[in-house]
Amino acid sequence: MSPTPHTLDGWLAHAELLHARVIDLGLERVQAVRAAMQLQFTCPVITVAGTNGKGSTCAMLEAILMAAGYRVGVYNSPHLVHFEERCRIAGQTVNAQDLLPHFAAVEQARLTAGVGAAAVSLSYFEFTTLAILSLLASQRLDAVILEVGLGGRLDAVNIIDTDCAIITSIDLDHMEFLGPDRESIGREKAGIMRAAKPAIVSDPQAPQSVQDHAEDIGADLWLAGRDFHYTHLPQQWGWQGRAQRRHSLAFPALRGANQLLNASGVLAALEALQAALPVAAQAVREGFARAELPGRFQVLAGQPTLVLDVGHNPHAIAVLAENLDSMGYFPVTHAVFGAMADKDIPGMLRRMLPLIDVWHLCDLPTPRAASAKELAAHLLALKPDARIAQHPDPLQALRAAAAAVELTDRIVVFGSFYTVGGVMQEGLPRLHGKHLVSSPQ
Template sequence: MPLSSSSPPVTLEAWLAHCERLHPSTIDLTLERVQAVAQRLPLRFGGPVFTVAGTNGKGSTCAMLEAVLIAAGYRVGVYTSPHLVHFEERCRIDGQPVQAQDLLPHFEAVEQARQGAALTYFEFTTLAILSLLAARALDAVVLEVGLGGRLDAVNAVDTDCAIITSIDLDHMDFLGPDREAIGREKAGIMRPGRPVVVSDPVPPESVVRHAEAIGADLWRFGRDFNYAGQQSGTGTWQQWSWAGRQKRYTGLAYPALRGTNQLLNASGVLAALEAVRDRLPVTAQAVRNGLAVVELPGRFQIVPGQPTLVLDVAHNPHAVAALAQNLDQMGFFPRTHAVFGAMADKDTAAILRRMAPLVDAWHFTDLPTPRAAAAATLAAQWRELAPGLPAPAPQAGVSCHADPVEALRAALEEADPTDRILVFGSFYTVGGVLEQGLPRLAAKHVG
């Protein structure tokens, strides 16, 4: 039921608590309710809207697109989810998280516009942030899809340029059993006659067929845009170049975001910018400056100090494979200590098997959500898998902890200064560590 007009929540925390009570399900993949409320708000944007879907690489793609556009002098709004520490992180204006008080009138607007409809937490909060973005005089808006694409609340907004990053197996209970089914859901963000950039090198046929069926302007990696890189003797990228349909960039520095897939994500960003160049022209210098300063916490984030601390929200096998490759390229560490927590619906067995060659000690953690796998469950799964895996898996230490902070403290106690500690898995795992503030946590971590 709607709130009475005399007693609306007066804080962001109260509004979020209200949103959690409205719908019996956390996820309800239908778009009709959101579309109806969106039409009543209404949501109109002055500049181009970029909608970004995919299994992995969405956050990095949004951050790089945002950074380049800001470097070009544009006013940019971004919506991403989930957040790591504070809800306000989900919405950025000109690179800065919005203030809680700025969101309050937009929660009230959604409350009035929903007219009693039972929106999920994600739907309600998405509409509130979209309302805020529509109220600002922005030159461009970047929207990250939460789950899938076709039925995600973000898809209530017609995109001017869709970007689809890598597609792999995740959220299969909601999106389907294979890449073709999942790709079909991601393809739902496309719009007829408008560009769609697909940066997955081998996209599912369902994505290509849908673009052709609706007459979208399909930009495919390897056909419409590509990159080439120059590597040093250690295998790290020194410079790279990019070519699209008409534009080219040479002698680019590696993006500030670390990781093996960031050139692929950056390539998709540059293709999207070329696709809308008539509305948002961007100079080569803006590209260089934006990619040089882009930041995104929790994506292969290396915290300086001893022992080396790595934070990464990789929580599905595809992302963990990239994480393992990135870790392998870091150089030698005597031991790697892993702090790991994940949702129960993830393929944790595949994740553990992939990370086994790199991890010498596991610190499994509970997470503050009923969706999470218990630390004891993860530990039992590891003990069952470890005997059949090569070293160091059978000898790896195992411990269970009540929360990520406790797990990290235990890892710090065990680790030598020359070791490496990896905190990875769910956003709750990495966010739980960041929320406490790394300097306060890591008394042993000498920066």
């Protein structure tokens, strides 16, 4: 038997070695360990699934509930730079030291929950999810927000019964696990719904499978455009739910053309939960104004302009392109791009081609990634005269882009959490002319 790890890095390395498959959807193994841990929550739980918009939805919910005076715990994934980013309690990222006893508790339960002498085999995601859920359950919280990692029905987060499900936009991603079309993917994401509990769907064109599943299990379905909707005015926006109206709202601090869809779903969830978690109008205003989420159309201060976005599927890239279009004129736009090999790389590139003048393609530190050379081949197939440079990692790609730009130009870093996280390894990147500097995050 290997010695018990005493550091977070040690536990993460241990978790990586436990299971043969990186992604192994299914709840039987993780449920067995959860039962052995007697893991449960006594406060309202909000579970958020969807293809895009999950992180923004969680961030706005957290900010509003905190502004209302509630003590809130959040689990989201993946992280950008440090594993601890996956969990926040009362707005603060957890300390590595605080996670250690919960990793030990998962390991102890894993060893005792198996059949006979065999321990339960958990994937890295399952092991770390259980540890973070254990930490959250040990806190005195008023609300817990859980972001689904992949899909919904068979994701490890779904071992916890939600008090309110939120499903954000549904599009084509992870098709090898979730199915070939929006109906199949919607059916998987609808698996987070629970009978007689509110299920908020902020996608204005929800697949029929989502509506059918809600009806089949008797969930309280809130559909965008039917049960709630928003009005976009030039300087403000308004929202109407089943019984509540919210007028003259300032636009959320989170940038992007899609954020009102996410914000609208957040307000529907708050109305659905008002008996358990009442929220005043001022808390809504403060929360929308304070919400932050690194790497989601994040425009950093300085010149030249630097934009970070973790978009990694064609739908997210279409939103990014729309947001970039709305920024105004830049003589030259450079891109730093790295992506996973299993993504629709041509679909992402095709949408960005009209906006990008120079491409800085990079390798990423994971075997799942496409190499810079492979990305270049995709790009040249679409645009034979594309201006391309290849780099061994995102930070070197950003340094090369910074050396090539003028003050009035723009750099966009996108394509994966690894790409954006890679340029943030030394802190939040800042551009001062052709010099790249980093500031603490």
